Amino acid sequence: MTDPTPDLWRRVDTYLTDTLVGHEPGLERAVADQNDAGLPAIEVAPVNGKLLHLIARISGARRVLEVGTLGGYSTIWLARGVPDDGRVVTIEAEPHIADLARANLDRAGVGAKVEIRRGRGADVLPTLVDEEPFDLVFIDADKESNTIYLDWAARLGRPGTVVVVDNTVRGGEVANPATENPQIIGVQRGLEMLGRDPRFEATALQTLDAKGYDGIAIALVV
Numbered sequence: 001m002t003d004p005t006p007d008l009w010r011r012v013d014t015y016l017t018d019t020l021v022g023h024e025p026g027l028e029r030a031v032a033d034q035n036d037a038g039l040p041a042i043e044v045a046p047v048n049g050k051l052l053h054l055i056a057r058i059s060g061a062r063r064v065l066e067v068g069t070l071g072g073y074s075t076i077w078l079a080r081g082v083p084d085d086g087r088v089v090t091i092e093a094e095p096h097i098a099d100l101a102r103a104n105l106d107r108a109g110v111g112a113k114v115e116i117r118r119g120r121g122a123d124v125l126p127t128l129v130d131e132e133p134f135d136l137v138f139i140d141a142d143k144e145s146n147t148i149y150l151d152w153a154a155r156l157g158r159p160g161t162v163v164v165v166d167n168t169v170r171g172g173e174v175a176n177p178a179t180e181n182p183q184i185i186g187v188q189r190g191l192e193m194l195g196r197d198p199r200f201e202a203t204a205l206q207t208l209d210a211k212g213y214d215g216i217a218i219a220l221v222v
């Protein structure tokens with residue numbers, strides 16, 4: 001087998017997306033509005049969004065916590081994976097981005113299931129301690145804070161809670177021990193924590209999709 005060229009893996013991603021994910025207006029308009037607003041196109045790829053959706057359903061999640069809303073693309077996928085009386089609590093630090101996400105979520109028909117908590121993750125997460133534990137946590141915000149978010153994921157979860165971390169490969173830079181990029185260092189610290197912290201059992205996969213070469217970590221709170 002030959003190593004995939006970018007042209008090949010992009011064609012494969014398109015094929016998989018067309019074959020298994022499809023195209024749905026609520027999701028695609030959320031991305032279009034996010035792009036029109038000048039936000040970075042760093043939402044998860046469609047195949048990854050559907051994976052989050054399936055993880056929510058496979059785990060029977062009723063309460064989902066997301067750190068990093070952006071335009072609400074992954075939030076829509078997650079919200080569609082919880083039952084009608086389920087909840088997605090999503091944290092967004094930038095007020096104008098939270099406003100855009102609110103509009104996207106409402107238009108996609110999942111507004112009633114989603115609470116947007118405005119503020120930085122490290123400030124908002126401690127305010128959730130008195131709520132029912134979360135069944136699924138998706139971490140997709142500033143990478144420098146990944147260890148803080150993982151610590152809160154364990155504290156706000158329960159044994160059996162699933163934790164997914166986006167952007168764990170970063171074009172391969174994660175394997176560079178000499179990196180001085182604070183985001184990469186944040187990703188490395190997060191993965192090291194998942195490997196060492198007895199609260200978690202974890203693995204990670206490299207991904208090649210519409211967003212390029214990156215990866216996701218998946219952990220279980222034990």
Ligand code: DHB
Pocket residue numbers: 042043044140141166167
């Ligand atoms: C980038 C991608 C992401 O998915 C993210 O959460 C943050 C940054 C990026 O490509 O820069």
Ligand code: MG
Pocket residue numbers: 042043044140141166167
């Ligand atoms: Mg991301």
